[in-house]
Amino acid sequence: MAVGLSAPGALLPVPGIKLATAAAGIRYQDRDDLVLIALTESTSTAAVFTQNAFCAAPVITAKKHLHETSPRFLLINSGNANAGTGRAGLEIAQLSCRAVAKEASVTPAAVLPFSTGVIGEQLLIEKINRNIPALFSSLNKSNWLSAAQAIMTTDTVAKGISRQVEIDGKKVTITGIAKGSGMICPDMATMLAFVATDAAVEKKLLQTCLQEIVGKSFNSITVDGDTSTNDACVLMASGMSEIQIKDDAALEIFKQVLAEVFIFLAQAIIRDAEGATKFITIQVESALNKNEAREVAYTVAHSPLVKTALFASDPNWGRVLAAVGRAPVDQLDIAKVDFNLGDICVIRGGEPAPDYTEEKGQEILQEDEVLLRISLGRGPESATIWTSDLSHEYVSINADYRS
């Protein structure tokens, strides 16, 4: 189903990070749905969370705990978002942290909880508690792939990637996993993503790296414009590689590889978007500023009429223009607007390009991966975002059962 994406092969262990999974039966039968990630004591952790005002109980708890101390454990469940669950939900998030903390003899604030799944149903704490001992006994550095599988909800393939890079003659490993397929329009971060490295990076610098890279990866994708209540993205640096990232040259290499990992995971979410049959890149160029470029890109990406035309492989470019025209851009001069479908120019200077033909447009839209390039002719800034089309399958997934 996913567009140009298959399940990851091997994911490389990251020294200092161990993982375990269990089948707690929270919503799904016959599959793992609970993950414990244990971080060695030297680990720095950075995180970004949803900006949704109705943020979930685990998000509230994780933010509070991160503020109090350095995390040693991440506890993640799928199948239930523990969102819209009021004070009772908050207590359950706290109880789950206490259960992990008790088993490991650490403070509950050293445990960060994460949940993903249906909103508005209470999570049963017993299902979590009774699996804690088994999780601890199966912690292993090689469990990244099973963790990627256990956090899936409407995802059709597990999402993960590993990269290794040499810095100052020493090998640094980065491995990351993510989940997400619907309710995707991240604001600060997307659904759940966990990325770890064995480089040593001081917490403040790690947070800066994370925020910078999230902007051009998870914060540049959308499936349906619906920002989740549970978005969270965590970056962990165990320091076990004995590479300390601080000076500029090493930091640039590190950030570049980190960005590759993040962009791969963000794109993986779009490739596996609910009902997606196409992977769409929207590039907006020569905007007055970055924000304007992003606004235009998102207006096009969220248009149901553009998305259904893409699903139909119909080069109905009038719908793209209509979306550009209603984007919140002050004094757009359409006589300066160009629009390209892949390599083909459709609109030049606001006028239909004389050499464009319906057949050329059709040919490009037959592909699984399509580039829409819009030039505003206003300034030097650009933005790229990724999105999916709107298919019958999208409606089925979201109407036929509760996700």
Add this chain to the structure above:
Amino acid sequence: MAVGLSAPGALLPVPGIKLATAAAGIRYQDRDDLVLIALTESTSTAAVFTQNAFCAAPVITAKKHLHETSPRFLLINSGNANAGTGRAGLEIAQLSCRAVAKEASVTPAAVLPFSTGVIGEQLLIEKINRNIPALFSSLNKSNWLSAAQAIMTTDTVAKGISRQVEIDGKKVTITGIAKGSGMICPDMATMLAFVATDAAVEKKLLQTCLQEIVGKSFNSITVDGDTSTNDACVLMASGMSEIQIKDDAALEIFKQVLAEVFIFLAQAIIRDAEGATKFITIQVESALNKNEAREVAYTVAHSPLVKTALFASDPNWGRVLAAVGRAPVDQLDIAKVDFNLGDICVIRGGEPAPDYTEEKGQEILQEDEVLLRISLGRGPESATIWTSDLSHEYVSINADYRS
């Protein structure tokens, strides 16, 4: 197909206004697709148009002509929007005005052109020109219903309404027609709507009335968030009833009846929205200001996840909360948020209402017409908007053929 809407029975003639229709074969076969409306010389005309930067050639032309002189004719075609057609399209709009003007011996600026249909294809001027004489010879005050039918595109039923009211002991008639089913998120006005009255209203006052009423009718509906390139709403006052509207008491009665007509037509567009199976009213209360109330209402109305849940009659209220939570409201305190599904309280003070059950929610969603009521607990302002659900039929209509 339309939710709680059938075609209008009789539409009342408005003294001073005559209409004619013709089958020009612009896109559709075996139906009328061209309308001429002739206004008596004493008519005042007010109009509002799309704010889309890529506005259509007829919109540009109509705005220019309105500025120059008082309109005597409206020429409307369906099947082709004459949008995204560059300078050539602009010339065709002007040529069509010239053809009408020549037949009637008036200046071309006294003709306003309107088009609706597919974007990005050139309109053939010959198809229009050769029907002008026939249109003139069949001008008749009783042709409102055939005009309502001739302006339809993906509409499944014609939309029209008449009201009569006594003002100062004299009878005033208001008759209006509209079309629109997709690409509906009006910004100043919606698709095409033409409303006429025989009251005498000075142009400036008429424009003020129009703008005030459009705000709570056509500017309070959305199907897909896509503002059209061709939106236009025209209000004509022929003055033939000998009622001059100016003093406050008469103006209030007139505006109230006018608002009824506009709200009926705006709601008719939503009842006949592409693929609609439900008519949804979203009411946002106790907001800090009007704009905030509207932003929250539109965020919920545009959420594909909320719209698919409504299609499924699934009381998946977590999706509504998630939409409220991501709406652009500064410092929303969720502890003050209430959410009602019809008469049933689902969320009270940000917490699940203890007396709410899934069965109660289910029962309300079985209905064709559903009210979502959200209270923000922040201030005195409220807003009501109307929208439709997102069904398989919506995807079919917009993916299976070009509209």
